[in-house]
Amino acid sequence: MDKFNNKPTGHSSKEDLACWREYIDKRPDLMATSLTELRDGMKLVAVLRQKRNSSSSFTKLSEKYINHIMAYLVEDGISLLSMEEIIFLYDYAKKCNGIIVEIGTCRAGSTAILGLSKLKNSDRVYSVDIVQAPRAKALLKQFGLFCNLIKSNSHTLGQSWDKGDIDMVFIDGNHMMAYVLADMQIWERHIIENGYMLMHDCLTKKKMRRYRNKKRIDENGMIKSKTTSVNVHNAVKLFLKDHENFIDIGQQGSLKVLQKVG
Numbered sequence: 001m002d003k004f005n006n007k008p009t010g011h012s013s014k015e016d017l018a019c020w021r022e023y024i025d026k027r028p029d030l031m032a033t034s035l036t037e038l039r040d041g042m043k044l045v046a047v048l049r050q051k052r053n054s055s056s057s058f059t060k061l062s063e064k065y066i067n068h069i070m071a072y073l074v075e076d077g078i079s080l081l082s083m084e085e086i087i088f089l090y091d092y093a094k095k096c097n098g099i100i101v102e103i104g105t106c107r108a109g110s111t112a113i114l115g116l117s118k119l120k121n122s123d124r125v126y127s128v129d130i131v132q133a134p135r136a137k138a139l140l141k142q143f144g145l146f147c148n149l150i151k152s153n154s155h156t157l158g159q160s161w162d163k164g165d166i167d168m169v170f171i172d173g174n175h176m177m178a179y180v181l182a183d184m185q186i187w188e189r190h191i192i193e194n195g196y197m198l199m200h201d202c203l204t205k206k207k208m209r210r211y212r213n214k215k216r217i218d219e220n221g222m223i224k225s226k227t228t229s230v231n232v233h234n235a236v237k238l239f240l241k242d243h244e245n246f247i248d249i250g251q252q253g254s255l256k257v258l259q260k261v262g
């Protein structure tokens with residue numbers, strides 16, 4: 001184990017297993033339960049890294065390696081979410097049987113997680129971005145996923161949305177307050193009753209300070225600006241003022257969840 005970063009080094013040892021456990025502590029369902037499983041998961045990640053630029057697919061991808069895939073997406077900076085946020089996102093996506101919409105595909109790291117939560121029904125995931133990273137499609141293909149990537153402005157798409165009611169919207173696009181608020185207002189009308197709206201980078205100033213001190217931001221060198229997270233937090237506050245049919249049901253890291261209750 002790399003003691004400095006407290007991350008698995010890629011060699012399967014008891015120490016590494018302990019390290020994975022630390023990552024996903026209270027989630028035995030997502031955890032390698034033996035060294036053999038740990039080794040297999042690590043081999044899979046090694047192949048994924050090696051074949052990063054190819055589009056050979058792993059259609060028989062098993063759910064038991066989901067923790068390794070999550071760690072791969074986080075450690076290689078393919079997703080901008082932290083490990084705890086990715087697990088949280090995965091859990092909410094798993095609760096949904098219908099359509100999931102993501103705003104902000106980027107390199108499709110979080111799109112892959114949404115797709116993996118549905119495996120055979122990954123075509124129910126739609127992800128929109130104003131630009132389409134060249135490797136986003138290839139990544140999804142590697143995992144054998146059929147998520148729909150849409151190149152559009154999230155506001156334009158939301159206004160003309162015709163793919164049906166939505167179980168969950170994950171907002172991680174333009175982080176300016178007015179943009180986030182407009183995303184919430186435009187997309188909320190498509191969400192079913194009891195459906196979810198998740199926002200990334202949502203922190204109060206105070207939490208931002210604490211989060212920055214101890215979380216992945218330092219490890220990965222991807223420091224989010226204070227203002228960005230506070231913007232999202234302020235947009236959520238304004239949205240909740242005007243939408244009594246939405247309630248705040250929780251947060252993990254900077255990932256906030258609202259539920260539509262009426």
Ligand SMILES: C[S@@+](CC[C@H](N)C(=O)[O-])C[C@H]1O[C@@H](n2cnc3c(N)ncnc32)[C@H](O)[C@@H]1O
Nearest residue numbers: 079080104106109110129130153154172173174
């Ligand atoms: C923070 S990144 C998304 C990260 C991704 N969700 C992940 O975890 O891997 C934000 C993305 O939002 C996209 N974006 C910004 N404004 C947008 C808009 N108005 N409509 C759609 N996408 C937008 C950017 O191009 C960028 O790729």
